[in-house]
Amino acid sequence: MEKMWSTWRSQYIESFKSDKVKPTGCIFCTAIEEDINDESSLLIEKNENHLIIMNLYPYNNGHLMVVPNRHTSDFNSLTLDELTAIMKSLQRCSEALKAISSPEGFNIGANIGKVSGAGIADHIHFHIVPRWNGDTNFMPVIGQVKVLSQDLLKTKKLLIEALKNLK
DSSP, rough: OOOOOHHHHHHHHTTTTTTSSOSSSSSHHHHTOTTOOOOTHHHHESOOOOOOOSSOSSTTTTTTEEEEOOOOOOOGGOOOHHHHHHHHHHHHHHHHHOOOOOOOOEEEEOOSSGGTOOOOSSSSSSEEEOOTTTTTTTTTIISSSOOOOSHHHHHHHHHHHHHHOOO
């Protein structure tokens, strides 16, 4: 039997264990201070309203998040300026993802509150997940493994360039 390894998945599963020390502070608020050029950072772009960051535990290649800079979990507290900027960035992200990987569709949305599936419920964020026909196969169902064919940091570099070309 062939084996496929998805070692990053174990990091995600381990992060839910109650006896593990959780990092202090908000990872999104910390990301605002990161340098995009830092090789270990998944930050792609930031401006006065929000940032664009790769998902460390992606559902698919190119899974991005658009995150308001202001720390809030309340969707209704977002200003019209924040909402407009975030939606425009989601459009730009979809264009950049089309340019680098030609997805056939997207899932775009936010999980608001822990009960809705938000892994980070204290700081609202919007996901954009590129989708391809047939990208959901037996691996997640049988093997509880998602196979991603591209390294996160390689995808990051491609997206930074694609977003620069859209300005």
